[in-house]
Amino acid sequence: MAEWCKPVGRVKGVLLDICGVLYESGDGGGVPIVGSVEAVKRLKEASLQVRFCTNETQATREKFIKKLQNLGFDITVDEVFSPAPAVCQVLKERGLRPHLLVHDGLQPEFDQIDQSNPNCVVVGDAAEYFTYKNMNEAFQILMGLEKPILISLGRGRYYKETDGMKLDVGAYMKALEYACDIEAEVVGKPAEMFFLSALSDMGLEPDQVIMIGDDIVYDVGGAQQCGMKAVQVRTGKYRPCDEQHPTVKADGYVNNLAQAVTILLDHLH
Amino acid sequence: MAEWCKPVGRVKGVLLDICGVLYESGDGGGVPIVGSVEAVKRLKEASLQVRFCTNETQATREKFIKKLQNLGFDITVDEVFSPAPAVCQVLKERGLRPHLLVHDGLQPEFDQIDQSNPNCVVVGDAAEYFTYKNMNEAFQILMGLEKPILISLGRGRYYKETDGMKLDVGAYMKALEYACDIEAEVVGKPAEMFFLSALSDMGLEPDQVIMIGDDIVYDVGGAQQCGMKAVQVRTGKYRPCDEQHPTVKADGYVNNLAQAVTILLDHLH
Numbered sequence: 001m002a003e004w005c006k007p008v009g010r011v012k013g014v015l016l017d018i019c020g021v022l023y024e025s026g027d028g029g030g031v032p033i034v035g036s037v038e039a040v041k042r043l044k045e046a047s048l049q050v051r052f053c054t055n056e057t058q059a060t061r062e063k064f065i066k067k068l069q070n071l072g073f074d075i076t077v078d079e080v081f082s083p084a085p086a087v088c089q090v091l092k093e094r095g096l097r098p099h100l101l102v103h104d105g106l107q108p109e110f111d112q113i114d115q116s117n118p119n120c121v122v123v124g125d126a127a128e129y130f131t132y133k134n135m136n137e138a139f140q141i142l143m144g145l146e147k148p149i150l151i152s153l154g155r156g157r158y159y160k161e162t163d164g165m166k167l168d169v170g171a172y173m174k175a176l177e178y179a180c181d182i183e184a185e186v187v188g189k190p191a192e193m194f195f196l197s198a199l200s201d202m203g204l205e206p207d208q209v210i211m212i213g214d215d216i217v218y219d220v221g222g223a224q225q226c227g228m229k230a231v232q233v234r235t236g237k238y239r240p241c242d243e244q245h246p247t248v249k250a251d252g253y254v255n256n257l258a259q260a261v262t263i264l265l266d267h268l269h
Numbered sequence: 270m271a272e273w274c275k276p277v278g279r280v281k282g283v284l285l286d287i288c289g290v291l292y293e294s295g296d297g298g299g300v301p302i303v304g305s306v307e308a309v310k311r312l313k314e315a316s317l318q319v320r321f322c323t324n325e326t327q328a329t330r331e332k333f334i335k336k337l338q339n340l341g342f343d344i345t346v347d348e349v350f351s352p353a354p355a356v357c358q359v360l361k362e363r364g365l366r367p368h369l370l371v372h373d374g375l376q377p378e379f380d381q382i383d384q385s386n387p388n389c390v391v392v393g394d395a396a397e398y399f400t401y402k403n404m405n406e407a408f409q410i411l412m413g414l415e416k417p418i419l420i421s422l423g424r425g426r427y428y429k430e431t432d433g434m435k436l437d438v439g440a441y442m443k444a445l446e447y448a449c450d451i452e453a454e455v456v457g458k459p460a461e462m463f464f465l466s467a468l469s470d471m472g473l474e475p476d477q478v479i480m481i482g483d484d485i486v487y488d489v490g491g492a493q494q495c496g497m498k499a500v501q502v503r504t505g506k507y508r509p510c511d512e513q514h515p516t517v518k519a520d521g522y523v524n525n526l527a528q529a530v531t532i533l534l535d536h537l538h
Contacts, residue, residue, distance in 0.1 A: 130401045132436070139427065139436050157448045158408065167401070167408050167448050174447040175440035179426045 004251035005267035013049035017213035020236015026162025035258025055154035057124035059105035083153035083188035120149035154188035190222025273520035274536035282318035286482035289505015295431025304527025324423035326393035328374035352422035352457035353378040389418035423457035459491025
C-alpha cells in the first residue's frame with residue numbers, strides 16, 4: 001500500500017502543480033501529458049477537493065486557464081493559485097510601486113497597481129523579455145534605491161518546454177541578487193504562505209491534502225515544509241537523480257499524474 | 270605621508286585596472302578619465318614598471334588596446350593581462366572544448382581552440398549577447414554534461430559605462446550556477462593566479478607593486494590577498510559606501526589615477 005495515501009480516509013484534497021504535471025508547455029501552447037485530462041476529471045468525480053498551485057508567470061491567470069481549458073482540462077480561475085495575484089496583495093499592503101521585469105503577457109495582472117516612481121522591482125518568468133537591456137534597467141532601478149527591494153515570483157531554476165529545458169525566474173533573480181548584493185523576497189512556491197492560502201481556500205488541514213508536482217524542491221519540499229505529503233511525478237522537469245536528492249525525499253514517486261490518481265482512488269474506495 | 274607608498278624606495282611597479290581607472294567605457298569607445306593619459310606617461314617616465322590588469326572581455330586584446338591607444342594612452346598588448354588568453358591556456362592544458370557565451374568581439378581570441386562537441390561552457394561579459402536564447406543554449410549544454418564545467422572570465426558584479434551601470438559577467442555566471450547547481454571556476458581578477466602572472470612578468474615581489482583600481486573587492490581585495498598594497502580611485506564604479514566595505518579596506522583612497530600618481534611620485538623623489 002502506498003504510504004502517502006495513509007491513513008485511509010484522511011485525504012480530502014489534492015493540490016496539483018500544472019506545468020510538467022498537467023501539460024508540457026511549449027510553442028503553440030504545449031501538449032497535455034498522457035492521461036492527465038482524465039485524471040483531473042476522476043479526482044473531481046471522486047469528490048476530492050482539487051486546487052492548482054503554479055509558479056507560472058508568463059500570462060495572466062485568465063489567459064493561462066483558457067489555454068488549459070482548450071487543452072481539455074476541467075479547471076477554473078478560482079481553483080488556481082499563482083504568484084501574480086499574491087504579489088499584488090503584498091504590494092498594496094506595503095505601499096510598494098513596482099518596476100516590472102515580467103513577461104508582456106503578465107502585465108495586465110498589475111493594471112490596478114501604481115507603477116509610477118518605482119520603489120521596488122518585481123521579477124517574474126520574463127523568458128525572452130530577459131534581455132540585457134531589460135535586466136540593466138531593473139538593476140539600475142534597484143541600485144538607485146536607498147533600500148533596494150526585489151520581489152521574485154517564484155525562484156524556480158528551470159522548467160521543461162517541448163523543445164527543451166528553459167531557465168526560470170530563479171536564475172535571473174540570482175543574477176540581480178548578486179549584482180546588487182541583496183536578497184530577494186519570494187512570492188509563490190516554495191513560500192509557506194503560498195501553500196497555506198490554497199489549503200485555507202479548501203478549508204482543509206495540511207495532513208488532509210496531497211501535493212503532486214514535478215519539482216522535487218519547490219513542489220515536494222515546499223509542501224512537506226507545510227505538513228503535507230507530497231508525491232513527485234516522473235514527467236516535466238523530473239530527472240532520475242531527483243530520487244537521490246540530498247535534502248528532499250518525496251513521500252512517493254509515480255510515473256505520471258494518471259498513476260498517482262489511480263493509486264489514490266484505489267485507497268479511497 | 271601616504272601609508273601605501275611606504276617604505277620609501279620599495280615600490281618598483283604599478284598594476285593598473287583599465288576600465289574606470291584609465292577611461293569610462295561607453296558607446297563610441299568611451300572617454301579618458303581626466304588626467305589619466307598624462308598619469309600613465311608620468312609613471313613610465315619615472316622608470317616604474319607598469320602593467321595593466323583587466324577583466325575586459327568584450328573585445329580581443331589587440332582591438333581593446335588599439336582603442337586605448339586611440340584615446341591617447343601609452344599602452345601595448347604585451348603590458349596587458351586579460352582573462353581570454355589566460356583561459357585559452359587553461360582549456361589547452363585540460364583538453365577542454367568550450368561552448369562560448371561571450372561577446373562577438375571576443376570570439377577571435379578562441380580561433381585556435383577546438384570548439385567541437387563542447388565539454389564545458391566559457392562565459393564572458395557578453396553584454397547584449399546575453400539573450401534568453403543564448404543563456405538557454407549554454408544552460409542546456411551544461412545540463413547535458415555528466416560533470417558540468419563552467420568557466421567564468423571574471424566574476425564582476427557590474428561596471429560603469431558613460432550611460433550608466435551595466436551588469437557584468439558575474440551576474441550571469443551566478444544565474445547559470447544557480448540553474449545548474451554548480452560552482453563556476455573564475456579566471457581573471459580576483460583570482461590569485463591572475464595577479465601573480467602580472468607580477469611574474471615584472472619580475473617583482475608583491476610588496477614592490479601597488480595595485481590601483483576602482484573595484485573595492487576585485488581590484489583592491491584581490492591584490493591585497495596576494496600581498497600587494499592597493500589603492501581605490503573615486504572614479505568608475507566607485508561608490509562612497511565602498512569606503513565602509515564590510516570586509517575590504519583599501520590602503521588608500523584617491524580622487525583619481527592622476528592624484529595617485531602624484532602622491533606616489535612625490536614619495537619616490
